[in-house]
Amino acid sequence: MKFTPSSTRNGTDTGKGPADWFTGDVYIDGIRNPDDQSAVGCAHVRFTPGARTAWHHHPKGQTLYVTDGVGYVARRDEDGTASEPQEIRPGDVVYIEPGEEHWHGATPGRFLAHVAIQEADAAGEVVTWLEHVTDDDYTSAT
Numbered sequence: 001m002k003f004t005p006s007s008t009r010n011g012t013d014t015g016k017g018p019a020d021w022f023t024g025d026v027y028i029d030g031i032r033n034p035d036d037q038s039a040v041g042c043a044h045v046r047f048t049p050g051a052r053t054a055w056h057h058h059p060k061g062q063t064l065y066v067t068d069g070v071g072y073v074a075r076r077d078e079d080g081t082a083s084e085p086q087e088i089r090p091g092d093v094v095y096i097e098p099g100e101e102h103w104h105g106a107t108p109g110r111f112l113a114h115v116a117i118q119e120a121d122a123a124g125e126v127v128t129w130l131e132h133v134t135d136d137d138y139t140s141a142t
Contacts, residue, residue: 014029015029021056024106025047041119046111048111052106053104054133057099057127059098059126061097064093064094064115065093065117066088066092068113069106070107071105072106074103
């Protein structure tokens with residue numbers, strides 16, 4: 001018996017990341033949106049040098065797989081204290097716990113691309129966006 005995988009040809013254009021969610025230029029290629037078949041959502045996200053997400057969290061956590069470039073990821077404790085940003089490089093896998101506030105983005109001199117994988121909660125939500133990362137929080141990595 002021959003196995004025939006189900007596939008979908010991607011017909012969507014690359015989208016520009018909204019200014020409410022990102023600082024700098026970020027481009028998103030959707031891979032999969034949660035639906036009634038699966039709660040998993042996935043996108044390939046490309047950051048220009050210096051671009052980054054706003055602080056945010058995911059109800060079911062998030063996994064990042066770095067595909068290209070060099071970037072940072074930082075977390076924030078329950079008391080609001082931000083961790084020192086950690087460098088991430090191609091092949092790195094970063095797991096962010098459910099509800100953990102964090103940001104990620106490119107270093108000042110390099111592009112960054114990663115696949116972001118997250119699962120929707122019962123209400124269909126995959127992310128809660130918060131305030132933008134301050135320049136001080138970002139430059140603490142450089």
